[in-house]
Amino acid sequence: MTQAHAATHVSQAPADKGLGFGSATNGKIAMWIFLVTDGLTFAGLLLGYGYLRIKNPNWPNPSVHLGIVLTAIATFILICSSLTMVLSLAAAEEKNKGGMLKFLALTALGGISFLGIQAYEYTHLHHEGFSLSAFVDPEHPTVPFNFASTFFVITGFHGLHVFTGVTYLITMLVKGARRPQIDAAYMNLLEIAGLFWHFVDLVWILVFTFIYLI
Amino acid sequence: MAGHDRKTYFKVFLILFVLTIIEVIIPQVANKYGESQAKLHLSFAPHWSSTALYLLSGAKAAYVALFFMHLKFETKWLKFIAILPATAAFYAVMLCAEAYFRAP
Numbered sequence: 001m002t003q004a005h006a007a008t009h010v011s012q013a014p015a016d017k018g019l020g021f022g023s024a025t026n027g028k029i030a031m032w033i034f035l036v037t038d039g040l041t042f043a044g045l046l047l048g049y050g051y052l053r054i055k056n057p058n059w060p061n062p063s064v065h066l067g068i069v070l071t072a073i074a075t076f077i078l079i080c081s082s083l084t085m086v087l088s089l090a091a092a093e094e095k096n097k098g099g100m101l102k103f104l105a106l107t108a109l110g111g112i113s114f115l116g117i118q119a120y121e122y123t124h125l126h127h128e129g130f131s132l133s134a135f136v137d138p139e140h141p142t143v144p145f146n147f148a149s150t151f152f153v154i155t156g157f158h159g160l161h162v163f164t165g166v167t168y169l170i171t172m173l174v175k176g177a178r179r180p181q182i183d184a185a186y187m188n189l190l191e192i193a194g195l196f197w198h199f200v201d202l203v204w205i206l207v208f209t210f211i212y213l214i
Numbered sequence: 215m216a217g218h219d220r221k222t223y224f225k226v227f228l229i230l231f232v233l234t235i236i237e238v239i240i241p242q243v244a245n246k247y248g249e250s251q252a253k254l255h256l257s258f259a260p261h262w263s264s265t266a267l268y269l270l271s272g273a274k275a276a277y278v279a280l281f282f283m284h285l286k287f288e289t290k291w292l293k294f295i296a297i298l299p300a301t302a303a304f305y306a307v308m309l310c311a312e313a314y315f316r317a318p
Contacts, residue, residue, distance in 0.1 A: 021289055033295065040298070072234065076234060083223060198278055198279075209268075213240070214264050
């Protein structure tokens, strides 16, 4: 690092407060702690789902009722949006405001596409008799209604997170567009928003596997 | 700053993409050549397909956390806090083992 770069970098870089978190800002630490609590909530829901599924010998094969290929595409879109999020942050660090806004918009678009696919899948399933509290498969009357309710509760809870995330990203987009230049404060906020978005992707990777594939 | 280069991000993205493809193929293979439809409800029992899916999804989650969320380059403390929800996996293993023990 040149002297000039070091001078501006030192004044902007957060100091190590000696608490064991290195140069992580308070906001970053706080977001991680929140994500841990949110992760534990999803873990509780998934454990409950696991228990209900194991105890019921009439649980169907998910691929019979759920759209695996379409949801796999949705999963891929979400993974792409995680990539664009991280590229947005990389552009911000290079002070490339246009690139940052472009990738941030693509990330939000990915989230909206995911929600669109979910909405389509929910409508399709509803036509087949799926609801939050009931499901009767005419070909296999012993299939438990839990199959539908656990599906909607878990994917719905995740979907709300995606919706929140998209709102969060659009807020950051507007905020970033209105700033004359990218400063360290905004980069910190963008990184924190990115943490939330990656968490949403991470949880979906697990939910997709446990509900659709296993 | 380490780990902030685009090459790493694209490599991780490629790994995630390939792992997703493998994950989608596994249940199709298991359905076709593995046990019958009726037995799949016990998918939490030890079986090559469910074991493989747990490992693959765990690896994908780890890649997202370590590289996209930059955890690999954070301090030990933050890593420790972040790993806490994984303790749910411990309960899950106990749950599946007990249920499988009662009714194999």
